Amino acid sequence: MSNHRRMGSEALTTLKTLVNRRTLLRRSAAGAAGLGLAALGGHADVDRVQAAQDGVCGGEEITITYGIWDSAQLPAVEAQAAAFKELHPNITIEPQLVPWDDYWTKLQTSVAGGAAADVFWLNADNLPVYAAQGALVPIQSLVDDGSVDADAYPESLRNIYTFEGTVYGIPRDFDTIALFYNKDLFDAAGVEYPTGDWTWDNLRAAAEALTVKDGDTTTQWGIASTLELQQGYGNFIEQNGGHILNDEKTEALVDEPAACEALQFAGAFIADGLSPSVAEQQANDPYEALFPAGVIAMIPGGSWNALTFSQANPAIQVVPLPTGEKRASAIHGLANVVWTGSQQQCAALEWVKYLASADAERILGETGTVIPAMEGLQEDWVGSIPGMDLQVFIDAVDYSFPLPASPAGPEWETKLGETLIEGWSGGIPPDEICARADEAADAALSAG
């Protein structure tokens, strides 16, 4: 009995010192002041950013959340967060990793629910939608006053993240598309390796020579004609002189002769059995399973595949995409954007400023997973995989085209892909595929 009482009073004393009324008042006052400051901030309050250089943003401990989707880049992000912590000891960055498949639904619900990350990754497809709806803080002022050196970034990338003349994001990295191939399979078939001078005819001939059948089943495909716009048929369209959408992003142009011819070229690989069928690609992803496993000889792919491919099989090499009427490679890069509902906009903008700096970009290059967007910093990435000629991807920037995106959302691309998939699995007569795809994309663009 007496033991209990003694422990009880000890515990009470400890509790009293912890929750000292004075400390409690002080902490809550600081918290309220912090919230008040942030509330006053509203949209990009650059004056506050500039004024609070030492003990940045009020000086008290701030944690901001940073939404990302690629676990392979987490080490690089953490390295950037550590370097930022040395610059501004009172701001802590908390990365929030949501895998790609769930990232967009999670982002939508978190923005609607008022609990989105303070800073997060955004891609070209979604920039117009989020910017048009006022979910992003414009960082035009950071560009205007020189906190961010916009000219250090390729113009085609900067334009992706400019909406109605205002800059909403600074490109973080970029990726282009090239042709990966499996040296071993070429050796086994006695076919010469692809070169940078290849044309569409060379590609077709090699695909035919490299497709191996065992009776009725195909044991090896020459090429993967993938069902993706960015890594697959979008490049063929541009290489043939066609375009995917018009400049105003209000109409699809895949029905025009040049674009349609390209789509038929891509579809013919599947129809003639040189590429895994739609059904097969549905069952096994060509990028994740079939190509690394050595069942496909060639695949057009983005630079982000380089590391995983080289680790899966050192015999995988890369050359530029073949030339059609001209050279073309889709360029894309994601950007860091700030959420309008963030309670820590000052700190968020500081983080974005840092991420746009040469130091942060250099960290990206050194880890080798993505190509830093800032001009001149690509050498680290190029040298990161000794066995592979990654310079190909950097050279592709010269003939790259940005992926089109519409403020109406990415539905047009889904509808376009849906029609192509339907057509390439035999559900639509081949000569109607282009027209129907065009129709479906137009309908989605005008539905808004």
Add this chain to the structure above:
Amino acid sequence: MAVAQLAKDVRAFRSARVGSRTRAQTLWGYALIAPMMAGFAVFFLFALVASLALSLTDWDVLAPPQWVGVDNYARLLHDDAFMTALRNTAALTIPNVALRLTLSLALAIALNSRIRFRAFYRTLFFIPVLTMPVAIATIWKWLYDPTFGPINAALGRLGLPQPEWLTHQGSALIAVVIVLLWSGVGYDMVIFLAGLQNIPREYYEAAQIDGAGALRQFRDITLPLLTPTTFFLTVIAIINSLQVFDLIFVMTEVGNTNRFPTIVYYIFEEGFKNFRMGYAITVAWVLLMIILAFTLLQFRLQRRWVHYA
């Protein structure tokens, strides 16, 4: 009805006509259901009413909802994609419910008889019910692989056609129904078993004495006395079939599209992929109406064919 009863309870409670013991018990009753009712009120009732309001808006999730009245409902009538989803769901529900009940009843009868390793079989058939739907869908997706999967390999060896299962509407329907049956029959079987074991043995013995064969016994004793169980399982099976989502999401997606969308998948697509949450909620309400209609119809009809002991 319930509200009137509640009002009556409260009036009786307030007046002194209720003894203190009864009063204490009533208080305890309400206190014990209060947590659940609170959760129900917040997460279900409130959400229901709010969603009805949202279905009358155009909401792209990022900006505040904008009132459009019944435009969404009108739009639904001309929506081809919705009609496709509706057709797919109906095409899936009919065979799934019919086959599921038949198979599970057959299994239950078989496992109610004195065969060896009965308990083992019962466990075996019930295991799919306990497995995560996504795991089931992933494995079956590999089984259905047109080039490397064992199903097509077996069909090939037997000289039968090897369809591209999940890519075409017809074969995707068959494929999905097979997986639904495989994963759901165990549950129905267990419920039927309970129903079967509730039938007194004396009825069968009496029938046997009167000279009725096994088939006659089944038709005139087993089936009628199982009708309460059958009724329950039919209602559940229809509701579950109309709401199929996870199998569709995992198995029939290719690229960014779905080869066999069902209504719930369409709701997900419109709301989360196409930024049309208001419209998605409208579709959800229409689905609710459909399920409600079916269930009410069945409850109405049960007076005709269900014999409660």
